[in-house]
Amino acid sequence: MPTRTRLTIWRTLAAAAVATLTALFLTPAAAHAAPPRESRPVYSYADAVRESVWVDTGLDGDGDGRTDRVAADIVRPAEPARQGRKVPVIMDASPYYSCCGRGNESQLKTYDADGHVVQMPLFYDNYFVPRGYAFVGVDLMGTNRSDGCVDVGGRSDIQSAKAVVDWLNGRAEAYTSRTGGTPVKAGWTDGRTGMIGKSWDGTIANGVAATGVKGLKTIVPISAISSWYDYYFAQGAPLYDGGPDELAGYVESDDAQAHCAAVRKKLADGSPSSGDWTPLWTERDYVKDAARVRASVFVVHGMQDLNVRTKHFGQWWDALARHGVERKIWLSQTGHVDPFDYRRGAWVDTLHRWFDHELLGYDNGIDREPMADVERHPDQWVTSRAWPPHGTRATTLHPAPGTQAGVGTLGTRRAGGTETFTDDPKLSETDWAAHLTTSTPEKAGFLTAPLTRDLRLSGSSQVTVTATATTTSAHLTAVLVDLGPDTIRDYADNAEGITTLTDRTCWGESTAGDSACFKETEARTADVDYTVFSRGWADLGHHASLGKGVPLTPGTAYTITLDLAATDHVVPQGHRLALIVAGTDKDLIDPPSTKPTLTVSLSGTSAKLPLVGGAPAFTRATTGSSSSPAPRPTTLNGVRTPHTAQHIPTP
Incomplete structure (x- = not known):
């Protein structure tokens, strides 16, 4: 399969395109132009600003006597700031940036000798930064370059990302280093933030939205947890033989491993193997706080996900519906798989239009399209105007x-x-x-x-x-x-429903250290x-x-x-x-x-x-059916369902 490059031929005319768009934005005639319906790749990814800040969370999870700071790595277009324009933010807050990686190819963050981020996992920065968005990758507390301890969906986890949203909106402090450093403001952004992520990352998006934080305009939780009790237990029946303390140890940085034993003990004590509901689970139940959600929600889930099981999206969706939250949903036949790896072209196009509508305010009609896309057979999708359908x-x-x-x-x-x-x-x-x-x-x-x-x-x-x-x-x-x-x-x-191929397709702009080209996939069927x-x-x-x-x-x-x-x-x-x-x-x-x-x-x-x-x-x-049982098939090839969850919300 030849490599496919989407919307990147602009590079040869980049200077002319930027000049044209600048004139459009800055001249009086722009007031009379038709409103834009789609952001275009008019900014240079190669020349994008790459910087890191450490945001003060106001918490002291590791008990060292100073408030914890979380690392936020930023990639943003350079041109808008020079033009006096502010840009919105797409954020992925994750515990996996250094331990396990993101996406089908398990990509990690990488840095240069000065500590500036070189590679951001996934395609979000490659694709959206040239289109006028900033991308922010946040290390949850206790992971990678952040202070504090991992508390698996609790206050520390959620505050890791909420504090960054607050900073983007001028309500929190950030610095140029993990200790000390110079205060830094986010003067380049309008504060409008969309959070996205799969598994634990998407779970954090759910939890931050449930705080009602101002400035968070939309979330895109993919295969995400809505209540951590329901990740570990099903109405008292244990789903795994491990607990959140083991999960914390799996993703912690070396520094957190050395300083967070008390937090891990608290996690173990608060999650008894009996399956009893405890205050620890109440703190990690985002469904109960659905009334606080101000952001729109684009839910994505595999209907055969046996890791983050589909009760999570079902109860979250129903709670959001009761409170009138704007919603959209994609449901696939896969297990715990990102839509980039089972419906890539349609996914990038839909996500692009969703963020354009929710963060840039473009009237592109996506809010008037069917609410639900459902995979009925492998690679065969149907839509519903509402979900569940009327009737x-x-x-x-x-x-x-x-x-x-x-x-x-x-x-x-x-x-x-x-x-x-x-x-x-x-x-x-x-x-x-x-x-x-x-x-x-x-x-x-x-x-x-x-x-x-x-x-x-x-x-x-x-x-x-x-x-x-x-x-x-x-x-x-x-x-x-x-x-x-x-x-x-x-x-x-x-x-879990896909086969990874060797050919690559490209989705955005690349640099020497951060490629926008990813291995293609196809449906694996049975x-x-x-x-x-x-x-x-x-x-x-x-x-x-x-x-x-x-x-x-x-x-x-x-x-x-x-x-x-x-x-x-x-x-x-x-x-x-x-x-x-x-x-x-x-x-x-x-x-x-x-x-x-x-x-x-x-x-x-x-x-x-x-x-x-x-x-x-x-x-x-x-009506009219035969009441006798159908003949037993001579060959029964039902799909086995092994324990796919591996005791963690897998990357």
Whole structure:
């Protein structure tokens, strides 16, 4: 594939272009010109100002008796300041700039002998600086060149970036060095800031927006956490065998490693393995503060992200909607992957237009376009004017005992009876789904008949389970399955749905030390006979409260409602919608201390699903269907779902 360079041929006429644009901006005739609809690459990236400042956060996280300063590396066009013009800022605040890298190629910040930044990871500076934006890369406290300690989503993390937004708007102090130095003002910016980032970086954007800080105009959280409790636990069920203290140690600078043991201990003490909700989690819950958000929010998430699971974007999106926040969303079939690596051209163009609208005020129409882009099949996208679409209704379905092969049914009528299964921690959701049409001892499965028309689910689901355990502890899993053949992105592969190629395409301007050219990718696909498209987990001992789990009394029935991951999925005509209720989901939650057998009361069990068209759509899709189970496929190639999260929000 030949290298593709986007909008960079201006270089040969750069001097003429700058002169023309300068005249346009500075002459009286400009007042009568048509308003711009797109920023253009008229400024020199090679001659951009590269500088570093250390912003005073007002906190002393490492307890050394002086307030901590965070490092902010800046790349900005030189010409606007000479013209007396101020520019907006695109910011990525990250803990990964020196330990792990950013993007598909794990890029780090690099510096010259004088400590000036040479390479900024990703394409943001290469592409946007020539278009009249500044790019600021912030080292979270306790990482790279910043003071302080990492507190994993807490006050220190959020203040790391908020203090920089305050400085950009004249409300905080910054200096030319980490200690001492000369005070420096951000006189080159108008203070209008947009934050962007994937995983932990996007999480910081969520957290800063939840403070309501003035000057933050938009955020673009990609695969981001909205509540840190939900990163480590699912309603009391542990998702990992590590905690935030281990994560802090993973990204800390050498200096922080030596001085932040007390902070790591506080993280460990505040996040007990019991799964109980503590004040530490309250501090790191941004959803509760959605009413404070002033910024617009462009959410991006992979619907098969098993690292930062999709409950995060679902609950954040719903909370923002309740408070009338301007929103846009992209949902892909990938796992924990940046859109630059699965829809590159459309992503750069859309992000460009989004920042132009939100930070430069250009009326380019992006706010009047469909709210949602959803990847329905690999590289095949559909749009929705609103998300979830208008007409989506929470519809309650009920399981019922089956008449053939011991397999239950799923419909709108409540039924009696029970189903019994025994927790088998060696099996996972794909093992269960591979045997949906037969009764097996480790699950309870319930299926519709083959659908007579497509059925779309859009949003977050809940499954309420009433169960009696034979032991004092039990974990529950509920998953929704599309039973039928399809070709999907192979999200269970190590690359989570993409293949990295050797050819490169270029997105902006390059220097000797910072290339704008990145390896291309393509969809990595898998042929499957079923797709698990939504899932949720819980510890039955937390049935009464997240604040305190309790031992179960064997033989006593308990009722708990599991929050399932947000999604947008169409179960096509001829396929079957299925609900599975089981115990430990191997590699996705940790098992309980016992191995219970659970008896599920079907009259006390239900699934509340976000169906486009509501109950009438379900009735139409199931009317006229055969009630007998579909023949079991001769080959079941369901995608395995290994533990992809690696105990950290991966870069």
